[in-house]
Amino acid sequence: MRALALALGLLLLFPWLLAAQEDTWAASVKLYHLQTDPAEGGLSQTSFKTRTGLRQPLGEGLLFSLAYEVTALSATVAPPPRPYRWDDLNPDLWTGENQHLAQNLDRAALNLTTPALDLTLGRQPLAFGNARLVNPTDVFTGFALGSLDQEDRPGLDAARLQVPLGSLTELDLGLLAGPQGNGNQGGGFVKTRLRLWEQDVTLMAAKYGPHQMTGFDLTFPLAAAGVWLEAARTQPAAFAEAPQPDAYWRWVTGLDCAFPQNVYAWAEVHHNGAGQADPKNYPLVQANAAYTSANGFLWGRDYLSLGLAWQPHPLLSLQGNWLQNQNDGSLFVSLGGEYSIQEDWFAETGLLQGSKQPDSEFGATPPLAYVALRWYL
Numbered sequence: 001m002r003a004l005a006l007a008l009g010l011l012l013l014f015p016w017l018l019a020a021q022e023d024t025w026a027a028s029v030k031l032y033h034l035q036t037d038p039a040e041g042g043l044s045q046t047s048f049k050t051r052t053g054l055r056q057p058l059g060e061g062l063l064f065s066l067a068y069e070v071t072a073l074s075a076t077v078a079p080p081p082r083p084y085r086w087d088d089l090n091p092d093l094w095t096g097e098n099q100h101l102a103q104n105l106d107r108a109a110l111n112l113t114t115p116a117l118d119l120t121l122g123r124q125p126l127a128f129g130n131a132r133l134v135n136p137t138d139v140f141t142g143f144a145l146g147s148l149d150q151e152d153r154p155g156l157d158a159a160r161l162q163v164p165l166g167s168l169t170e171l172d173l174g175l176l177a178g179p180q181g182n183g184n185q186g187g188g189f190v191k192t193r194l195r196l197w198e199q200d201v202t203l204m205a206a207k208y209g210p211h212q213m214t215g216f217d218l219t220f221p222l223a224a225a226g227v228w229l230e231a232a233r234t235q236p237a238a239f240a241e242a243p244q245p246d247a248y249w250r251w252v253t254g255l256d257c258a259f260p261q262n263v264y265a266w267a268e269v270h271h272n273g274a275g276q277a278d279p280k281n282y283p284l285v286q287a288n289a290a291y292t293s294a295n296g297f298l299w300g301r302d303y304l305s306l307g308l309a310w311q312p313h314p315l316l317s318l319q320g321n322w323l324q325n326q327n328d329g330s331l332f333v334s335l336g337g338e339y340s341i342q343e344d345w346f347a348e349t350g351l352l353q354g355s356k357q358p359d360s361e362f363g364a365t366p367p368l369a370y371v372a373l374r375w376y377l
Contacts, residue, residue, distance in 0.1 A: 024054055024055050024056050024057070025052070025053070025054055025377075026052075026053045026054075026055070026376070026377065027050070027051060027052045027053065027376070027377040028049075028050070028051045028151075028374065028375065028376050028377065029048075029049070029050050029374070029375045029377075030047075030048070030049045030050075030051075030149060030372065030373070030374050030375075031046070031047070031048050031372060031373045031374075032046065032047045032049075032148060032149070032370060032371075032372045033045070033046045033370060033371050033372075034046075034148075034368055034369070034370045035368070035369050035370070036366045036367065036368050036369075037366055037367050043366075043368075044074075045073065045074055045075050046073070046074040047071060047072065047073050047074070048071070048072045049069060049070070049071040049072075049149070050069065050070050050071075051067060051068070051069045051106070051152070052067065052068055052069075053065070053066065053067035053068075053107065054066040054067075058110075061112055061113045061114055062110070062111070062112055062113075063110070063111045063113070064109070064110055064111075065107050065108070065109045065110075065111065065122075065124075066107055066108055067105075067106045067107035067108075067152075067155070068103070068104070068105055068106065069103065069104040069106055070093070070101070070102070070103050070104075071101070071102045071103075071104070072099075072100070072101050073099070073100040073101075073102070074098060074099060075098055075099075075100060077100055079091035079092065079102050080154075082104075082154060083140075083141065083156070083185070083209075084140060084141070084156040084157060084158065084176040084177060084178065084185075084186065084187060085123070085155075085156065085157045085177065085179065086157045086177040086178075086179070086180065086181060087179075087180065088105070089103055089104075089105050090103075091103060091104060105123065105155075106123065106152065106154065106155040107122075107123055107124065107125075107155050108122050108123040108155075109121060109122030109123055109124045109155075110122055116163070116164075117161060117162065117163050117164075118161070118162040118163075119159075119160070119161050119162075120158075120159070120160045121159050122157065122158075123155040123156065123157050123158075124155055124156065124158055124160065125152070125153035125154070125155055125156070126140050126141065126153070126156055126158060126160070126174065126176075127153055128189075128191070128204065128217075129217055129230050130217055130219050130228045130230060131228060131230045131252040131254060131268060131270075132254060132256075132266055132268055132305070132307060133252075133268055133270065133303075133305045133307075133321070133323065134250070134252050134268075134270050134272075134298070134303075135230060135252075136215055136230055136231055136232035136250035136251060136252060137202075137204050137206075137213070137215040137216075137217055137230060137232045139206055139208045139211075139213050139232070139234075140156060140176065140187060140189075140206075140208055141153060141154050141156060144297060145297060145298075145323075145332065146332070146334065146352050146365075146368075148350075148370060148372070156176055156177075157176065157177040158174050158175060158176045158177065159174065159175045160172070160173070160174040161173045161174070165192075166195075168193075168195040168200070169192070169193055169194055169195060170192065170193045171191075171192050172189075172190075172191040172192065172193070173188075173189070173190055173191075174188060174189045174191075175187075175188045176188060176208075178209075184209070184210060184239070184240075185209055186209075187206065187207050187208040187209065188206065188207050189204060189205065189206035189207075190204070190205050190206075191203070191204040191205075192204075199218060199219070199220040200218070200219045200220070201216065201217070201218050202216060202217040202218075203215075203216050204216065204217070204232075207238075207239060210236075210237050210238065210239045210240035211234060211235065211236050211237065211238060211239070212234070212235045212238035212239065213232050213233065213234045213235075214232065214233050215230070215231055215232030215233065216230070216231060216232075217229075217230045218230070222255065224257055224258075225255045225256060225257040226255060226256050226257070227253075227254070227255045228252075228253065228254055228255075229251070229252075229253045230251065230252050230253075231249065231250070231251035231252075232249070232250055232251070233247060233248070233249050234247060234248055234249075234250070234274070235247040236288075245288065248273035248274045249271070249273040250270075250271065250272055250273055250274065251270070251271050252268055252269065252270040252271075253268065253269055254266060254267055254268030254269065254305075255267060261310075262310060262311035262312070263308070263309070263310050264308070264309045264310075265306075265307065265308050265309075266306070266307045267304075267305070267306050267307075268303075268304070268305045268306075269302075269303070269304055270298075270302070270303040270304075270305065271301065271302055271303075272296070272298050272300065272301055272302070272303070273301070274288060274291070274296050275296075275298060275299050275300045275301045275327075276299065276300065276301065276327075277300070277301045277302075277327045278327070279300075279327070279328045279359050279360055279361070280359075282299045282361065285299045286299070298325075298361070299325075299361045300325040300326070300327040300328060300361055301326075301327050302325075302326040302327055303323060303324065303325060303326060304323075304324045304326055305321065305322065305323045305324070306321070306322040307319070307320070307321045307322070308320050314340075315339055315340040316337065316338070316339050316340075317337065317338045317339075318336070318337045319335075319336050319337075320333070320334065320335045320336070321333070321334045323362075325360065325361045325362065328357070328359070328360040328361055329355075329357065329360065330354065330355045330357045330360035330361050330362040330363050331354065331355035331362060332352075332353075332354055332355070332362045332365060333352070333353045333354075333355075334350065334351070334352045334353075335350055335351050336348065336349065336350030336351075337349055337350065344375060344376040344377070345373075345374070345375055346373070346374045346375075347371075347372070347373055347374075348370075348371070348372040348373075348374065349369075349370065349371045349372070350369070350370055351367065351368070351369050351370075352365070352367070352368045352369075352370075353365070353367045353368075354366070354367075
């Protein structure tokens with residue numbers, strides 16, 4: 001039935017695809033090779049991903065978007081979880097010995113834009129918050145710490161309505177599908193952007209799975225810097241019949257600034273109310289509902305993060321990020337560089353490294369080096 005529905009959908013789209021102009025198509029090819037220290041297991045993995053996308057106007061204010069990915073891996077791995085999808089293609093195209101070929105229909109959405117509203121129906125990306133490393137209000141999907149390819153957010157099956165209320169204010173509503181329409185595994189959100197005291201303020205409430213989140217996001221200038229404060233209160237299992245774990249707060253505040261000579265820097269402080277201050281309790285954290293199904297991924301309570309980017313040449317960009325667990329003192333550092341070989345061709349290399357402290361959050365993180373090649377069509 002799923003294959004028949006997909007075939008019928010593609011058949012209906014076929015006339016539009018034939019009529020598509022050349023500039024409505026876009027594609028990318030990405031090659032990554034990862035290598036860890038041979039003395040610590042010696043993981044070596046290569047991935048090759050192609051992504052083809054279409055943004056086809058269908059009339060005044062009406063736009064159809066489609067994106068499809070195929071990824072080849074030199075390893076046998078389980079496909080990543082893809083929550084908030086009513087139904088999906090089988091992600092496994094082929095699996096062999098230390099080889100895996102996967103597919104992902106990542107976008108399939110219809111967008112209507114008028115002066116009074118912006119309505120998007122179908123598989124689309126959703127992202128919330130302005131913080132750099134951790135976004136407490138971004139509860140539906142995200143990237144794990146150290147993810148190399150963060151260019152495209154995973155698509156979610158949703159209906160989203162954005163209504164402008166003024167020149168700088170907006171009401172934003174959304175419903176997200178659960179598997180086969182299961183409401184207990186679906187979600188929704190209400191968000192409004194306001195202009196208060198000459199500052200941008202966002203208020204948000206969301207249901208994701210059985211959990212409930214209420215939060216806010218504030219941004220404002222301070223001299224030559226930009227400042228943000230983002231916070232969220234989560235009540236795990238608020239919509240479940242089982243006993244509710246304790247609610248917790250997560251917040252992050254930071255600032256960024258651009259300097260002469262193409263230098264950009266930022267700093268953040270993050271408090272994770274779901275984490276533990278004592279490293280001995282980290283195993284308890286990993287079994288908590290905040291981590292098993294409420295998007296928690298840092299184990300400690302308090303963190304300091306710093307970032308620096310420098311463009312010494314129009315074709316070369318360098319960046320580094322530094323994250324410290326303030327409770328156990330462990331560090332996670334990432335360094336990277338990107339070079340534009342020619343138009344639409346980019347080479348990238350980098351290193352991810354934990355501090356190797358025993359009995360700490362990042363102590364077991366092995367050093368990982370990578371090289372990448374990206375081509376955009």
